[in-house]
Every structure is written in structure tokens, then in C-alpha cells.
Amino acid sequence: MTERLILGQLLAFEGDPRALGPGAARHDTFGAVLVRDGLIARVGDAASLRADHPGVPVTDHGDDLILPGFIDAHVHYPQTAMIASWGKRLIDWLNTYTFPEEARFHDPDYATDIAGRYLDLVTSNGTTTVASYCTIHPTSVDAFFAAAQAKRMRVLAGKTCMDRNAPDDLRDTAQSAYDDSRALLRKWHGVDRLGYVITPRFSPTSTPEQLSALGALWAEHPDCLMQTHLSEQLDEIAWVRDLYPNARDYLDTYEAHGLLGSRGVYGHAIHLEPRETTRLAEVGAALVHCPTSNTFIGSGLFDMGLANTISVGLATDTGGGSSFSMLRTMAAAYEVAQLRGHAVHPSELIWRATGGSAQALHLEDKIGRLAPGFEADLCILNLASTPAISQRHARASDIWEAVFPTIMMGDDRAVTQTYVAGVPVKTGR
Numbered sequence: 313m314t315e316r317l318i319l320g321q322l323l324a325f326e327g328d329p330r331a332l333g334p335g336a337a338r339h340d341t342f343g344a345v346l347v348r349d350g351l352i353a354r355v356g357d358a359a360s361l362r363a364d365h366p367g368v369p370v371t372d373h374g375d376d377l378i379l380p381g382f383i384d385a386h387v388h389y390p391q392t393a394m395i396a397s398w399g400k401r402l403i404d405w406l407n408t409y410t411f412p413e414e415a416r417f418h419d420p421d422y423a424t425d426i427a428g429r430y431l432d433l434v435t436s437n438g439t440t441t442v443a444s445y446c447t448i449h450p451t452s453v454d455a456f457f458a459a460a461q462a463k464r465m466r467v468l469a470g471k472t473c474m475d476r477n478a479p480d481d482l483r484d485t486a487q488s489a490y491d492d493s494r495a496l497l498r499k500w501h502g503v504d505r506l507g508y509v510i511t512p513r514f515s516p517t518s519t520p521e522q523l524s525a526l527g528a529l530w531a532e533h534p535d536c537l538m539q540t541h542l543s544e545q546l547d548e549i550a551w552v553r554d555l556y557p558n559a560r561d562y563l564d565t566y567e568a569h570g571l572l573g574s575r576g577v578y579g580h581a582i583h584l585e586p587r588e589t590t591r592l593a594e595v596g597a598a599l600v601h602c603p604t605s606n607t608f609i610g611s612g613l614f615d616m617g618l619a620n621t622i623s624v625g626l627a628t629d630t631g632g633g634s635s636f637s638m639l640r641t642m643a644a645a646y647e648v649a650q651l652r653g654h655a656v657h658p659s660e661l662i663w664r665a666t667g668g669s670a671q672a673l674h675l676e677d678k679i680g681r682l683a684p685g686f687e688a689d690l691c692i693l694n695l696a697s698t699p700a701i702s703q704r705h706a707r708a709s710d711i712w713e714a715v716f717p718t719i720m721m722g723d724d725r726a727v728t729q730t731y732v733a734g735v736p737v738k739t740g741r
């Protein structure tokens with residue numbers, strides 16, 4: 313048995329997440345998390361946990377804030393090396409920057425190199441779980457899962473499927489997408505902390521036959537998640553209308569092929585029709601808000617009000633998103649909501665980056681909460697990590713005011729440590 317007591321300030325979300333606001337979390341100025349064999353065994357105040365567990369090794373983070381590790385609900389790890397590519401909108405951006413980079417992942421050594429680099433970057437930003445698209449190459453999935461497995465991380469990922477409107481070297485077929493996805497699912501799903509996600513990229517790069525094949529695979533493996541993109545840019549939506557003339561709307565291109573369900577996770581979802589919103593809520597599907605991507609590629613302003621009826625996770629969408637940091641992503645979510653006339657409370661920003669993303673990914677019984685029985689993936693934040701943040705933090709009158717400058721201005725310098733399954737992993741320290 314391995315035990316460790318981790319001390320610091322604590323914010324533990326306990327109540328109904330729909331009632332987010334100042335009272336949504338318990339704050340302990342001198343808190344403690346007891347980790348036992350990779351799981352959280354107890355959460356409470358430092359003095360009582362120390363008294364109850366004498367002799368257990370202690371790591372004291374002082375005034376730093378202990379949160380669940382961040383959960384990034386939509387990323388493309390193969391886009392790590394081309395993040396922040398200038399001047400294009402979605403379809404042009406895919407053709408100019410994304411597809412040439414993704415073509416490199418037929419090389420297993422390159423895939424392994426980028427997978428390792430990507431996971432180091434995210435853990436140094438306090439992120440402990442991601443749901444990633446890979447490329448069409450099965451090697452890209454193997455490389456990613458192997459790298460995450462070596463780090464004992466809980467990750468979700470799948471082979472991106474495309475059988476049209478992509479370069480020759482980035483196309484599979486309906487049959488090979490089914491066969492390769494099935495083989496990868498059987499190889500990796502449920503192994504250690506890994507989960508396979510059926511991953512059609514989006515309707516424009518799949519024929520109806522490919523969508524149907526992946527819909528059939530999902531029906532055969534209903535415990536898997538299915539991830540894809542939905543209604544990100546207006547040009548894209550017009551293209552979908554041309555490609556699928558019989559579809560009622562964008563969502564219907566998925567629905568008609570067995571790709572709408574409660575374990576469906578739909579990225580972006582900015583320009584939804586009323587029918588789409590209603591159907592997503594009816595089936596209990598999840599949306600993922602990718603605010604730095606939506607501003608960077610010029611896609612639009614996501615409506616956080618959708619979270620009243622639909623589960624909404626938060627994500628960087630690396631490398632359409634312009635950051636690996638979920639702090640930066642929370643800041644962008646705040647700014648986008650402001651542009652729509654709504655100020656999101658810091659408790660909701662933190663919850664969306666932890667428990668909310670866990671819920672969207674159907675992992676809410678395993679990660680995203682500081683509570684007994686949950687996996688001990690933790691992010692430790694210094695709330696005064698730079699001179700600019702520190703001077704504002706000094707004026708704070710409560711924990712929400714204390715954490716908000718770090719949400720708005722913080723980056724990986726604020727993350728003093730990241731624990732994966734109870735083990736500190738932050739590199740470069």
C-alpha cells in the first residue's frame with residue numbers, strides 16, 4: 313500500500329453542479345487529500361488528516377490550491393507542432409496546415425515523438441486527461457495510447473476516419489475505417505486507464521457509407537464514446553448541406569447514420585438550429601466548448617446557455633486552439649460569454665474544466681472531483697505565480713477573487729505540480 317498526504321488550499325465541488333456559483337464548492341484554507349494506491353482515500357482539513365494518519369509521507373504545497381487535474385475534452389495531439397498557424401479559416405486551415413502535418417504520422421517514430429511531447433506539455437499545464445483525435449494511421453493511435461499508458465494517464469482517443477475530401481495519403485475507406493477502428497478498439501479499450509473513441513472527423517470528410525460503417529461499429533460497442541465535429545463554421549455548414557442534400561440539418565448527417573447518441577461528444581456546436589439543440593438534449597449527448605479555437609479560427613461565439621439543457625465540456629482543441637493551457641481556455645470561455653452578455657462565475661469555469669468535462673466524457677464517477685474513491689489526478693496552482701497576478705491576488709477578499717486572476721492571466725508557470733494517479737509528474741522542476 314502506498315500513501316501520501318498532500319496539503320494545500322482546497323476547493324471541493326460537492327453539490328449539484330447546475331447550482332454553480334459562490335456556494336458551489338467547499339473551501340479549506342488548510343486542506344488535505346489522502347492518496348492511497350492512486351486513489352483519493354480522504355479529503356478534509358489538514359490537522360485532522362495528519363492526526364488520523366501519522367507516519368504517512370506529507371507533501372505540503374502551502375498556500376497553493378489543490379484542484380482535480382484539468383480534463384481537456386477535445387484535442388488533436390497530432391496538431392501539436394503546427395499550433396498557432398497564421399491567417400486561415402477552417403477549411404483552408406485544414407488543407408494548408410493540418411493535413412500536411414497529419415500525413416507525417418504514418419511514421420511511428422514521429423508519432424511517438426509528438427505523443428510524448430504533447431503529453432509533457434499538457435501535464436506541465438495541469439491537464440491529466442484528454443480526449444484526442446489521432447490521424448487516419450493506426451500507428452498514431454498506438455503511439456498515443458502507449459505514451460499515455462507509460463505515464464499512467466487516463467486518456468481517450470481514436471483513429472480519425474476520412475474517406476473523401478482529404479489528400480490521397482490521408483484517406484481510408486468505409487471498410488478499412490471500420491476494420492482499423494475495431495482492431496484498435498479491441499486492442500486498447502479498457503486497458504489500464506485508456507478508452508477508445510470512435511472518431512469520424514466530420515461529415516465533409518466521410519462518405520455516407522463510412523458514417524454508416526462507424527455507426528454500425530458504435531452499435532456493436534455502445535460503451536464506447538463517439539466524437540466528431542458539429543457546426544463550427546458557416547462555410548462548413550453550407551458545404552455539409554451540399555454534400556448531404558437530404559439531411560434536415562448538420563446533426564441529421566450523423567443521426568441518419570447511427571452517430572447520434574448519449575455517448576456522442578460533439579465539438580464546437582456554435583451555429584446550431586433549434587431542432588439540433590432539441591435532439592441533442594433529448595438523446596443526452598454532450599457538447600464541447602473550444603473557445604480559443606473558436607476565436608483563433610474565427611468560428612463564432614458558443615452559447616453557454618446550452619449548458620442549461622445539454623452537458624457541456626471545455627477544451628483547448630489543440631492545434632486549432634491557440635493554447636495547451638486549460639487556464640487560458642477558461643479565460644477565453646469567460647471572454648466569449650462576456651461578448652454574449654453573460655459573466656461566467658469562476659466556480660463554473662473551474663467546474664467545466666474538471667467535473668463538467670468529466671461528465672461530457674462519461675467519466676464523472678472516476679475523475680474530475682476531489683472526493684473519496686476518485687482517481688488521484690491533481691493540479692496544484694500557485695495563485696500568485698507572476699508579479700501581475702500576485703499584486704491583484706493580494707487584494708482578494710475571498711477564494712473566488714483569489715483564483716480569478718490566475719484563471720484570466722495564468723499559464724503553466726501557475727502549475728506548481730501535477731499528480732497522475734497520486735504521483736507527481738510535472739517535468740522541468
Ligand code: GUN
Binds near residue numbers: 513541609632633
Ligand atoms: N473540423 C474538422 N477537423 C477539424 C480540426 O482538426 N480542427 C478543428 N478545429 N475543426 C475541425
Ligand code: ZN
Binds near residue numbers: 386388541
Ligand atoms: Zn477538433
